[in-house]
Amino acid sequence: MKDDGINADPMELEKFSQLAHHWWDPNSEFKPLHEINPLRLNYIDETVAGLAGKTVVDVGCGGGILSESMAVRGAKVTGIDLSDKALKVAKLHLLESGQQVDYRKITVEALAEEHPQHYDVVTCMEMLEHVPDPASVIQACARLAKNGGWVFFSTLNRNPKAYLYAIIGAEYILHLLPRGTHEYAKFIKPSELAHMARAANLMEAKMIGMTYNPLTKTYALEGDTSVNYIMAFTA
Numbered sequence: 688m689k690d691d692g693i694n695a696d697p698m699e700l701e702k703f704s705q706l707a708h709h710w711w712d713p714n715s716e717f718k719p720l721h722e723i724n725p726l727r728l729n730y731i732d733e734t735v736a737g738l739a740g741k742t743v744v745d746v747g748c749g750g751g752i753l754s755e756s757m758a759v760r761g762a763k764v765t766g767i768d769l770s771d772k773a774l775k776v777a778k779l780h781l782l783e784s785g786q787q788v789d790y791r792k793i794t795v796e797a798l799a800e801e802h803p804q805h806y807d808v809v810t811c812m813e814m815l816e817h818v819p820d821p822a823s824v825i826q827a828c829a830r831l832a833k834n835g836g837w838v839f840f841s842t843l844n845r846n847p848k849a850y851l852y853a854i855i856g857a858e859y860i861l862h863l864l865p866r867g868t869h870e871y872a873k874f875i876k877p878s879e880l881a882h883m884a885r886a887a888n889l890m891e892a893k894m895i896g897m898t899y900n901p902l903t904k905t906y907a908l909e910g911d912t913s914v915n916y917i918m919a920f921t922a
């Protein structure tokens with residue numbers, strides 16, 4: 688936790704704020720998020736046996752790519768983030784899409800105080816590697832879920848291959864992401880994520896890898912969790 692008691696890195700938030708106006712451009716810095724979105728959306732939808740009618744909170748929602756797509760599937764979605772600009776873009780996009788998402792600027796820890804055991808599904812994707820204290824986010828996500836509800840995290844694994852693919856490959860060679868997007872030390876091994884989740888009383892249910900093939904320029908969900916992965920837990 689930072690000195691001000693807020694579990695956020697202002698420089699990380701600034702990074703996303705600077706780029707926020709590109710959020711819905713599928714050929715921008717956010718291209719990877721657009722491309723992985725159908726994969727993770729289907730994975731979540733199938734895992735929870737249908738998002739339709741479920742209450743969902745999307746933690747670190749950014750410009751709302753995942754939040755909105757879950758609303759399209761019929762979920763009642765709240766999206767939270769601490770970047771004003773990302774939230775503004777997310778809200779503006781609702782005017783275009785006609786979808787409904789309740790976007791709020793609030794820390795996940797504060798929302799968990801406000802609405803403990805409230806949501807059927809909690810998603811926290813590509814966010815843990817950008818916060819000072821991921822364990823605190825995991826605790827809060829666990830607290831937000833109803834008993835028996837689902838909690839999803841996705842993040843980057845920490846090993847030499849992940850460094851090569853996620854930083855050298857994605858940022859320096861293929862230019863999929865701006866340089867400085869990711870900091871290797873903040874990557875999280877699945878065993879570490881599972882440990883923090885168990886400490887938050889979550890039960891590990893399943894895990895899948897998210898891979899990128901630079902030859903076909905396509906993403907896939909498969910068994911290889913060595914670079915990027917999604918872990919699903921029940922509360």
Ligand SMILES: C[S@@+](CC[C@H](N)C(=O)[O-])C[C@H]1O[C@@H](n2cnc3c(N)ncnc32)[C@H](O)[C@@H]1O
Pocket residue numbers: 694695696699700703704720746747748749750752753767768769770773794795811812813814817818
């Ligand atoms: C890589 S983006 C991912 C956006 C979205 N989850 C997705 O996968 O499409 C990371 C997001 O986390 C947000 N973020 C970083 N630290 C945060 C914090 N402490 N609380 C809430 N959001 C945070 C950033 O503002 C940014 O929108």
